[in-house]
Amino acid sequence: MTMVSELVLTRNQLLQMVRGMDDNEFTVPLQRLSHVTTELQEGLMKTRMQPIGNAWSKLPRIIRDLSHDLGKKIDLVMHGAETELDRQVLEMIKDPLTHMVRNSADHGLETPDERLKAGKKETGRVVLDAYHEGGHIIITISDDGRGLNSDKIKKKVIENGLATESELEGMSTQQIQSFIMRPGFSTAEKVTNVSGRGVGMDVVRSNIEKIGGTIELKSEEGKGSVFTIKIPLTLAIVSALIVECAGERFAVPQISVVELVRASTDKRSDNTIEMINEAPVLRLRDRLLPLVHLNDILRLETAADEVAEQSDVKGEEEFIIVTQVGAYTFGIVVDRVFDTEEIVVKPVAPILRHLAIFSGNTILGDGSVIMILDPNGIASQTGENVIGDHTHEEEATRNAAETDKVAMLICRAGGEEPKAVPLSLVARLEEIEVDTIEHTNGQMVVQYRGKIMPLVTMSEDSKIVETGRQPILVFSDNERTMGLVVEEIVDIVEDTLNVEMASNVEGMIGSAVIRGKATDIIDVGYYLQKCFGDWFGSSESTAYGSSHSSQRILLVDDSPFFRNMLVPLLSVAGYDVSTAENPMEALAMRDAGREFDIIVSDIEMPEMDGFQFAEEVLNDDRWADTPIIALSSHTTPQDFDRGRQVGFSDYVAKFDRDALMNTLSQTLRAGGGAR
Amino acid sequence: MSNSDVQEYVTVTIAGQLFGIPVLQVHDVLGSIQLTNIPLAPNEVAGALNLRGRIVTCIDVRKRLGLPSSEEESQRMSVVVEHHGEPYALLIDNVGEVLSLKTDQLEMNPATLDHRWREVSSGIYRMEGKLLVILQIDRLLDFAGSSVAA
Numbered sequence: 001m002t003m004v005s006e007l008v009l010t011r012n013q014l015l016q017m018v019r020g021m022d023d024n025e026f027t028v029p030l031q032r033l034s035h036v037t038t039e040l041q042e043g044l045m046k047t048r049m050q051p052i053g054n055a056w057s058k059l060p061r062i063i064r065d066l067s068h069d070l071g072k073k074i075d076l077v078m079h080g081a082e083t084e085l086d087r088q089v090l091e092m093i094k095d096p097l098t099h100m101v102r103n104s105a106d107h108g109l110e111t112p113d114e115r116l117k118a119g120k121k122e123t124g125r126v127v128l129d130a131y132h133e134g135g136h137i138i139i140t141i142s143d144d145g146r147g148l149n150s151d152k153i154k155k156k157v158i159e160n161g162l163a164t165e166s167e168l169e170g171m172s173t174q175q176i177q178s179f180i181m182r183p184g185f186s187t188a189e190k191v192t193n194v195s196g197r198g199v200g201m202d203v204v205r206s207n208i209e210k211i212g213g214t215i216e217l218k219s220e221e222g223k224g225s226v227f228t229i230k231i232p233l234t235l236a237i238v239s240a241l242i243v244e245c246a247g248e249r250f251a252v253p254q255i256s257v258v259e260l261v262r263a264s265t266d267k268r269s270d271n272t273i274e275m276i277n278e279a280p281v282l283r284l285r286d287r288l289l290p291l292v293h294l295n296d297i298l299r300l301e302t303a304a305d306e307v308a309e310q311s312d313v314k315g316e317e318e319f320i321i322v323t324q325v326g327a328y329t330f331g332i333v334v335d336r337v338f339d340t341e342e343i344v345v346k347p348v349a350p351i352l353r354h355l356a357i358f359s360g361n362t363i364l365g366d367g368s369v370i371m372i373l374d375p376n377g378i379a380s381q382t383g384e385n386v387i388g389d390h391t392h393e394e395e396a397t398r399n400a401a402e403t404d405k406v407a408m409l410i411c412r413a414g415g416e417e418p419k420a421v422p423l424s425l426v427a428r429l430e431e432i433e434v435d436t437i438e439h440t441n442g443q444m445v446v447q448y449r450g451k452i453m454p455l456v457t458m459s460e461d462s463k464i465v466e467t468g469r470q471p472i473l474v475f476s477d478n479e480r481t482m483g484l485v486v487e488e489i490v491d492i493v494e495d496t497l498n499v500e501m502a503s504n505v506e507g508m509i510g511s512a513v514i515r516g517k518a519t520d521i522i523d524v525g526y527y528l529q530k531c532f533g534d535w536f537g538s539s540e541s542t543a544y545g546s547s548h549s550s551q552r553i554l555l556v557d558d559s560p561f562f563r564n565m566l567v568p569l570l571s572v573a574g575y576d577v578s579t580a581e582n583p584m585e586a587l588a589m590r591d592a593g594r595e596f597d598i599i600v601s602d603i604e605m606p607e608m609d610g611f612q613f614a615e616e617v618l619n620d621d622r623w624a625d626t627p628i629i630a631l632s633s634h635t636t637p638q639d640f641d642r643g644r645q646v647g648f649s650d651y652v653a654k655f656d657r658d659a660l661m662n663t664l665s666q667t668l669r670a671g672g673g674a675r
Numbered sequence: 676m677s678n679s680d681v682q683e684y685v686t687v688t689i690a691g692q693l694f695g696i697p698v699l700q701v702h703d704v705l706g707s708i709q710l711t712n713i714p715l716a717p718n719e720v721a722g723a724l725n726l727r728g729r730i731v732t733c734i735d736v737r738k739r740l741g742l743p744s745s746e747e748e749s750q751r752m753s754v755v756v757e758h759h760g761e762p763y764a765l766l767i768d769n770v771g772e773v774l775s776l777k778t779d780q781l782e783m784n785p786a787t788l789d790h791r792w793r794e795v796s797s798g799i800y801r802m803e804g805k806l807l808v809i810l811q812i813d814r815l816l817d818f819a820g821s822s823v824a825a
Binding site for chain 1: 678709711712713714715716717723724725728730732759761763805816
């Protein structure tokens with residue numbers, strides 16, 4: 001076999017050489033040679049193929065023995081035994097398969113009594129299934145037994161110190177179940193002759209990964225479990241994508257490549273790499289793809305920087321290899337992508353075996369040695385456990401992104417450039433007949449729902465249409481309403497909001513990029529104040545009591561947008577507002593001896609979240625009496641409970657301005673009364 | 676003088692020092708070569724090269740001995756040896772000649788020798804005008820916590 005591999009390689013090498021010069025006398029014989037080689041290779045492959053049934057032949061016997069030993073009734077069903085795969089691969093999966101079938105029979109299936117109690121047939125079934133899919137063979141092992149007990153696994157995980165309770169809290173059932181494939185894990189209560197000795201699924205997994213396969217697990221408690229193994233048909237010759245990073249070339253096995261995406265760091269291409277707290281991500285259709293830079297993983301950064309300086313290729317355009325390892329999809333950022341080439345995977349020298357990031361090396365058509373990257377290795381290098389908690393990580397990033405997403409209403413008014421206002425602040429969108437606009441006291445008003453509603457324009461020069469209908473945004477608070485005249489309501493978008501430039505223009509908070517366009521964010525507070533100086537003046541939501549100006553608020557929020565949004569609102573309401581970007585800054589204020597009457601704090605913040613912050617505050621005498629109100633964009637009952645536990649006085653959804661105002665004055669009143 | 680008393684060595688120079696490698700372990704001597712860098716590899720590993728279809732791991736002997744790297748990077752030669760069935764290329768400065776030396780003339784390493792040298796050397800021959808340090812290939816390749824044996 002190696003001989004044929006060598007032949008293929010030499011053929012590739014020759015082809016590469018001839019490709020350089022056109023119309024050569026070698027071309028024709030070489031094509032013939034190439035043809036023969038391909039046929040020879042295919043022929044040999046065929047002879048190497050064996051039906052998977054050969055590896056299964058012993059299983060019925062094993063199951064029969066097991067059912068006898070364990071006193072269970074087991075039915076073994078095998079589908080697709082004629083599915084063929086490379087002999088070498090077959091040898092390597094034989095033992096893992098046997099182990100897994102044993103596992104299913106021993107751990108998975110219940111005793112006949114238990115089965116009857118659970119309302120199942122007395123006889124348990126273990127089903128083996130094999131079929132081809134793409135260049136892979138898929139083997140599933142399923143049973144209709146008790147499934148995996150998540151609670152038991154959780155307990156075990158904590159006992160073995162594989163994860164903390166809080167980490168487990170955020171994991172999906174599937175992630176928790178995947179722990180059984182971690183080293184040193186067995187949920188079997190009794191160590192039996194058959195299984196439960198703690199060396200099990202992790203060995204299976206590493207064996208399968210050794211041959212470039214993946215294993216996935218799905219299990220439903222009480223219904224059974226399904227293991228899915230995906231392995232390449234053959235190991236000898238694989239198709240690989242040749243990429244370049246920091247001037248070095250590497251090969252990525254084609255089977256793990258899902259797709260290629262070209263991205264740029266500027267706005268020229270559709271795909272841009274975005275950063276979440278220094279973690280690069282890519283918006284790929286409907287999902288957020290975590291990215292890893294190959295030069296970071298290989299610690300080639302300095303070299304890359306030098307290259308970048310010389311050629312300034314880097315930074316303008318990057319290629320992302322979307323890679324899938326098990327259920328975990330991530331992108332590898334490389335500098336260049338060449339073509340694909342058939343390669344023969346050769347193991348690396350023993351002194352390099354510990355480098356999990358390379359699955360082997362090979363010689364390319366041009367005679368140079370190239371290292372073959374192992375996507376599994378890269379995934380684990382980046383701190384992700386391939387089967388384990390990767391989705392957790394992924395979800396975390398996704399959450400982080402979603403937290404920042406705000407529904408914005410885009411409109412045009414006073415100029416061509418789009419303006420945006422948080423949708424949650426808008427009460428209604430209306431279109432009014434221009435005829436109905438009246439003027440009182442130099443102010444445009446309109447009769448709206450039996451009341452007089454003042455209208456304000458964005459700027460002096462923005463005009464109201466002469467006839468027809470005029471769109472307005474209605475802002476409302478208790479009994480007062482105000483209409484903001486706009487020229488056109490464009491759209492409602494949900495996007496991450498980052499106020500990048502503070503604005504000097506009155507009525508604008510600043511500019512942010514929304515849907516790829518610089519957009520001004522309207523400062524609603526400014527217009528409210530312009531319209532009614534006393535917007536917050538006499539209503540319920542006034543700052544507490546008579547000491548109007550003396551209520552000092554500390555606002556802790558990592559998002560500049562919310563700080564910018566809330567500060568004017570709170571100031572207008574008569575509070576004396578100080579802000580802190582993060583809890584650390586707030587605590588520094590405490591250390592500096594500052595005092596506040598009330599603290600309003602965000603929950604989701606990097607480094608230290610609101611809960612920890614609240615604990616910090618309560619643990620120190622200086623601010624222990626200061627009430628804290630939590631702000632959060634997604635409020636769940638658990639959050640609420642936890643918030644109360646750690647000492648938040650109240651919990652307000654981030655966009656609920658009225659609730660915030662009410663809570664503020666109520667809390668202050670209660671607190672003030674107590675003092 | 677019987678044959679068993681004589682050992683043949685290929686002499687190589689590294690940073691001006693003469694070294695001897697048992698001739699029977701040497702498979703090839705290569706001139707300038709095209710190396711593929713291996714990121715994350717141990718410091719001593721200079722890269723990998725293609726020797727007639729075989730992938731050979733290249734070890735920088737200077738780094739292994741704790742010597743500063745050479746300025747004439749491109750001019751260097753390498754000696755291919757085999758260890759546990761795997762070929763390794765030892766990157767050295769220059770290859771000299773083959774010497775037949777009597778085994779009883781081999782002297783112990785001086786105790787003051789740098790431990791990195793003592794580790795890889797099986798002894799010293801006193802030559803005319805200079806000293807010849809005999810390299811032990813298996814020890815030379817056994818770095819970074821004996822991962823070779825694994």
